[in-house]
Each structure stands twice: as structure tokens, then as C-alpha cells.
Amino acid sequence: MSHLGERVSALVDGELNHHERERALAHLTFCADCRSEVEAMRALKGRLRALPGPSMPTDLTMSLLRMGEPGGPLPPRMRPFPDGSSQEKSAPAFGGVSLPGPYSFAPVDNRPRRGVGFGLTGPGRGQRSSTRRKVGYVAAGVASAAVAIGTLFVVGGSDPKPVVPPVEMFKQQHNTTVPYGTPASAVPRP
Amino acid sequence: MSRLPTAAVASAAVLLLVLAVTGGSAHAAAPDDNETDDSGLALLRQAAGAARAESYYGTQFVTSWSPHGSVSSLIEITSTPGLGMTVRPTVTDPEASGTLERVDPASPAGGLVAPQDEMIDVMARNYQVVAAGGGQVCGRPSSVVHVVRPGGADAARYWIDDASGVILRREILDGRGRLASASAFIDFRSTAAAPKIAAATDTSVYAAPDVLALQAKGWTFPSVLPGRLELFSASEAEGGYLRLGYSDGLSVISVFVQPGTLDEEGLGGWRSERRGGHTIWVRDSVEQELIWASGGHVYTVFTDAPADMVDAAVAALPHDPEPGVWERLGRGAQAVFAWVNPFE
Numbered sequence: 001m002s003h004l005g006e007r008v009s010a011l012v013d014g015e016l017n018h019h020e021r022e023r024a025l026a027h028l029t030f031c032a033d034c035r036s037e038v039e040a041m042r043a044l045k046g047r048l049r050a051l052p053g054p055s056m057p058t059d060l061t062m063s064l065l066r067m068g069e070p071g072g073p074l075p076p077r078m079r080p081f082p083d084g085s086s087q088e089k090s091a092p093a094f095g096g097v098s099l100p101g102p103y104s105f106a107p108v109d110n111r112p113r114r115g116v117g118f119g120l121t122g123p124g125r126g127q128r129s130s131t132r133r134k135v136g137y138v139a140a141g142v143a144s145a146a147v148a149i150g151t152l153f154v155v156g157g158s159d160p161k162p163v164v165p166p167v168e169m170f171k172q173q174h175n176t177t178v179p180y181g182t183p184a185s186a187v188p189r190p
Numbered sequence: 191m192s193r194l195p196t197a198a199v200a201s202a203a204v205l206l207l208v209l210a211v212t213g214g215s216a217h218a219a220a221p222d223d224n225e226t227d228d229s230g231l232a233l234l235r236q237a238a239g240a241a242r243a244e245s246y247y248g249t250q251f252v253t254s255w256s257p258h259g260s261v262s263s264l265i266e267i268t269s270t271p272g273l274g275m276t277v278r279p280t281v282t283d284p285e286a287s288g289t290l291e292r293v294d295p296a297s298p299a300g301g302l303v304a305p306q307d308e309m310i311d312v313m314a315r316n317y318q319v320v321a322a323g324g325g326q327v328c329g330r331p332s333s334v335v336h337v338v339r340p341g342g343a344d345a346a347r348y349w350i351d352d353a354s355g356v357i358l359r360r361e362i363l364d365g366r367g368r369l370a371s372a373s374a375f376i377d378f379r380s381t382a383a384a385p386k387i388a389a390a391t392d393t394s395v396y397a398a399p400d401v402l403a404l405q406a407k408g409w410t411f412p413s414v415l416p417g418r419l420e421l422f423s424a425s426e427a428e429g430g431y432l433r434l435g436y437s438d439g440l441s442v443i444s445v446f447v448q449p450g451t452l453d454e455e456g457l458g459g460w461r462s463e464r465r466g467g468h469t470i471w472v473r474d475s476v477e478q479e480l481i482w483a484s485g486g487h488v489y490t491v492f493t494d495a496p497a498d499m500v501d502a503a504v505a506a507l508p509h510d511p512e513p514g515v516w517e518r519l520g521r522g523a524q525a526v527f528a529w530v531n532p533f534e
Contacts, residue, residue, distance in 0.1 A: 149519065156522030160486040160513070163448050164456035166429075167490065171479070174444035174492035175299035179437045180308035180396045180422050 003027075004034045012041045230319040230335035233350055234310055240355030241295040241304035245270050248328075248378035249280070250301070254371040254476045256497050261476050267301075267375075269356075275300050298442050298477070298494055301373050303357040305439075308396050308422075313337065313439025316418040317345050325349055327358035328378045337440060343367050346440050354380045362440060362496060370496035371476075399424035404432070411447070416502035417495070419443060436503070441495035443503055448490070451512060452483035465501070468509045485510030486517075 004024055010016050011024050028035045247268040254261055264280040277299065278290045295304035305313075313319060318338040325334045327349045337346035344367065349359035359374040401413060404424055409432050413421045423435035432447040452471075454462075460471040460481065471481040478500050480491040485508055493500055 152519045152522030152526065153515075154522070155525045156518035156520070160450045162453035163450035163488055164453045165446065165448060165481055165488055165490040167473075167479070167481075170444070170446045170490050171477075171492055173433065173446075174442070174477075176293065176297050177423070177435055177442060177444060178294050178296045178306065179302075179435060179442050180306040180312070181294075181296060 003031060004037070008034065008037050008041050011038060012045060228314055228319045229321040230337075230348075231310065231314055233321060233333055233335050234305070234313075234319060234348065235307065236355050237348070237350045237357045238296075238304040238306075238310065240351075241269065241275075241300075241357065243271055244354045244356055245381040246354060246356055246379060247381070248375045250373055251376050252301075252371075252373045252476055254478075254494070255369055256478065258474070261474060263476055269295065301357075301360065302440075302442070302494075303360065306396065309437060309439055311439075312420065312422075312437060316438050317440075322347075324352075327351070328375055330358065330378065332358055339365075349374075351378070351380070356380070362494070364496035364498045366498070371494055398422075409447070410508075411445070412506060415443070415506050417499035419495075419499070419503055438495075438499075441493060441499070443491060443493040443495055443500070445507065446490040448488045449486060450488055451486065452481065452488045457481065466505055466509070470504065480504060482509065483512070484508040486513045 004011065004027060007016065007020070007024055011021065016024060028038065247266070250265045250267050252263050252265060266278045266280055267275065269275040274292050275295050276290055276292050291299065293299040296302065296306055296309075317340075320336050320338060322334040322336040325332050331352045332349040333352060335348040335350060336344050337348075339345045343365070344363050346363065347359075347361045348357055350356070351358050356378075358378060359372070361372045362370045364370045399421060401421070401424060404411075404426060407426065409426070411421075411424065411432065411434055415436050418438040419436040420438070421434060422437050423433070425433050427433055430449065432445075434445040434447070436443040436445070454471070457471055460473045463470050463472055468482060473479045476494075478491070478493050478495070478497065480489075480500070482489050482504075487508070489507060491500070491504060491507075493503075495503070
């Protein structure tokens with residue numbers, strides 16, 4: 001049997017059938033050249049597998065993201081302002097941190113809570129921020145109500161103005177009224 | 191109309207008393223066999239036509255009674271077919287001169303002596319119109335027509351000249367049978383010898399008021415008032431006020447509604463009265479004149495109807511307090527709702 005030649009790579013990759021593989025292994029028992037060539041091939045491929053994969057070009061990534069922007073309808077926002085208490089009851093939790101649901105719009109907030117641990121202050125939303133947000137909501141509601149009431153007040157018309165009835169004109173109109181007649185049937189005043 | 195001195199009123203009252211005596215004899219006459227069949231309707235329709243077709247002139251005495259007294263006036267009337275009727279109030283002050291007015295004989299200024307057919311129909315619906323024999327006015331033989339209430343009391347009486355067909359005397363009575371107003375010729379001349387000119391025939395057709403259109407604009411008013419008064423006209427004038435007309439077939443009540451509050455300081459010559467817990471401003475006149483404020487509107491009423499009928503009608507019209515903040519917000523909400531309402 002001649003040397004393995006191009007079959008060295010196929011043997012290393014496991015691409016030979018059973019009969020060819022038996023003949024190649026039998027040849028390696030007595031051919032030191034082929035045996036060293038196979039070991040060198042295996043070492044080379046092992047090194048190639050250990051190398052990290054090629055990184056995605058930045059331009060290509062941004063192009064792919066832009067392609068996804070005008071996509072189809074968004075899934076409904078189930079809880080735009082999730083309630084912590086109800087979320088803890090209904091949503092699954094991992095390590096005390098609630099996991100996002102299938103329709104969650106934000107990733108899991110696993111940042112350290114303010115004041116938790118060794119007294120460190122992290123970037124998370126603390127009690128003071130929540131209070132400020134509630135105050136903001138109340139202020140916005142009061143302002144909206146004031147605008148609505150003001151609008152209704154203006155649209156409702158101005159206060160009635162004092163008037164003095166034009167008595168003589170009204171009396172003249174009464175005296176010249178023709179009951180059950182048309183306006184044209186009344187003879188105008190000369 | 192000017193108020194007359196006591197002497198003139200006394201002399202006119204004597205004349206009216208004489209007329210009443212003659213009228214009383216007519217009233218005492220045996221009732222017509224057709225009394226239950228509105229036998230007087232035909233006479234009234236003929237009189238309405240004669241008021242426009244006949245040529246006549248004379249002096250008429252007009253008096254109205256109210257709980258506060260009576261007011262009288264003298265009027266010179268001239269009617270010429272084709273030219274219409276003119277009236278001139280007679281004043282006792284020689285330096286003053288009465289204003290000559292051309293009026294329609296079917297209007298209150300014309301004494302309602304030529305009512306439209308529709309008005310006579312309303313009269314027939316509300317009352318029984320019966321011929322009540324004969325009488326005399328100014329020495330002229332007349333036919334008497336009584337307008338009778340459902341209870342049997344007279345609501346009005348007419349004396350119709352047998353020769354010319356013109357109404358010589360007209361009385362309106364209140365619910366208790368008391369005279370509320372009376373107009374009677376104390377001097378009447380028919381100029382029948384003059385060539386008659388056919389009066390122009392009124393071919394216009396009466397159209398009922400479009401109440402729904404006015405209500406859609408925010409006006410609210412009753413279609414009927416106590417005393418069998420029904421709405422015959424309703425219109426919004428260019429001045430932004432509402433003009434309403436009610437009648438029972440005998441009298442006319444005109445109601446004018448203006449947006450605003452009443453400037454009481456500007457009511458010179460008017461006096462205030464308390465009626466039913468509300469302030470009503472009244473003025474002495476041959477006609478009844480009333481003003482009051484209600485719910486951001488000012489109501490002005492003119493009428494020749496009896497006082498009891500006017501009181502009931504005025505009580506049925508709105509007497510609401512002046513609008514506050516909530517009413518204004520309610521109006522604003524209604525306006526905004528009207529804007530966004532796709533079905534309006």
C-alpha cells in the first residue's frame with residue numbers, strides 16, 4: 001500500500017468509510033511518515049478550532065438593525081407601568097429579580113438597588129425617584145384638570161350682561177303682530 | 191296711549207254704561223236656536239272680512255281693567271279698503287298731537303277686529319261661539335255674539351253692525367266674568383256711498399313656528415300656556431332675542447326673551463311687584479306690560495289678555511335664579527360635546 005497522501009485529511013476528519021478507515025489504520029502501523037503526517041494534521045485542526053470566531057463588522061450590524069425598524073405591529077404593551085407587587089405575584093422571578101414576560105418592553109433590571117448591600121449607591125431607581133415621579137404625575141393631573149375646567153368655563157360663555165329691554169320696540173312689534181298671519185301680511189308703519 | 195283726565199274718563203264711563211245697558215238687553219234676549227252649534231262663527235268671519243272691505247271712520251273708546259284700576263283712551267279710526275286702517279290717539283293736551291299709525295285690523299293695534307281664519311278656528315276650539323240676538327251700538331242695530339267658556343261663563347262679547355258688518359264693540363272678560371278690556375265706537379260713520387275698493391286678498395298661508403330649530407339653538411319655551419294659550423309664532427330676531435306669540439283665539443300674549451340680566455336701574459316708569467316669590471316689573475298701560483329676569487334671560491311680556499290669564503301664563507314661564515359657575519361649566523360641556531358629537 002502506498003502512503004495515505006490526500007486521505008490523511010479525510011482520516012482526521014472521519015470522512016472515510018469503514019473499509020478505507022481499516023486499511024488506513026493498518027498502513028499507519030508500519031508507516032512512520034504517514035503516522036507523523038496524521039498527527040501533524042490533527043494538531044493543526046485542533047488549533048484552528050480553538051481560535052475565536054470572526055467579529056461582526058459594525059457597519060453590517062447597524063444595517064441589519066435599520067432593516068428591522070419599520071417592521072410589523074408591535075406586541076401590546078401589557079403593563080407600561082408595571083406594578084411591583086402584582087409583578088412579584090404573577091411574573092417568574094430569579095434570585096429576587098423579576099424576569100421579563102413575553103411582552104415586556106424593557107430588559108431585566110438587575111442593577112443593584114439603591115442602599116442595598118454595603119451601603120453603596122447604584123444607578124437603579126430608588127425610593128426618592130419613585131416619589132418624584134408620583135409627584136410629577138399628580139402635578140400633571142392637576143394641570144390637565146385646570147386646563148379642562150378653564151376650557152369649559154371659557155366655552156360656556158361669558159357672564160350675562162345687564163340689559164334694559166327695548167320696551168317701545170317690543171311694544172310696537174306686539175301691536176303690529178297679526179296672529180296666525182305671515183309677517184308679510186302685517187302692514188308696515190309708514 | 192295717553193292717560194285721560196278724570197272728567198274724560200267719567201264721561202266715557204257713562205257712555206260705556208249706556209252701551210252696557212243696551213248690550214245687557216241683547217244678552218237678555220232669547221238664545222238662538224243654533225246656540226249650541228257655534229252659530230256666531232259665521233258672523234265673526236263675516237265681520238273679519240267687513241273690517242277690511244268696508245269704508246268707515248269713527249271714534250273708539252278703549253278701556254282696560256286691572257286689580258290696580260283702569261286705563262282708558264280715545265282713538266280716531268279710519269278704514270279705507272285698499273289703503274288699510276289708520277288710528278290716531280286723541281289727546282286732551284292741545285299742544286300734543288296724536289301719532290297717525292297705519293295698522294292691520296287683525297293686529298292688537300287694530301283692535302283684533304279682523305282676525306285670521308286660523309285665529310277664529312282656535313277660538314272655536316277653545317270656546318263656544320254663539321249668536322245671542324240683537325242689540326244697538328251708537329244707535330245702530332247690531333248682532334250680538336257671545337264667546338262662552340266651557341263652564342258657561344262669557345269670555346268675550348261682540349256687537350256686529352247689521353248694516354256694514356263691522357265690529358262696533360268688543361269686550362273681553364276674565365274667568366270670574368268681570369270686564370278685562372272693552373273697545374267700543376262712540377261715534378261711527380259708514381261711508382258706504384263711496385265706491386268700494388276690493389280689499390286685497392291675503393293668499394299667504396300660515397306656517398307653524400319651527401320649534402325644533404329654535405330648541406336646537408338652545409332656546410327653551412313652552413308650546414302652550416295656561417288659559418288655552420297656544421304658540422302661534424316663534425322666531426329669533428336679528429338682535430339676538432326670541433319673539434314668541436301666544437293666543438287663545440281672543441287675546442294675544444307677546445313674549446320677548448333676551449340673553450342677559452335685568453338692569454333694573456334702567457327701568458324708568460316701571461314698578462316692581464312680588465308675585466309667587468318673584469320680582470315682576472309692571473307698567474300702567476291699556477295693555478299689560480311685564481318684565482322679569484330668569485336664568486340669565488330677561489322676559490318682556492305685552493298682552494291685552496285678562497289679568498288672571500296673564501298671571502297664570504307668567505307663572506308658567508321660567509323664573510329661575512341667575513346662573514352660577516356650575517351652570518356655565520355645564521354650558522361649556524354641552525358645547526364641547528356638540529363639537530365632538532358626529533351625529534349633530
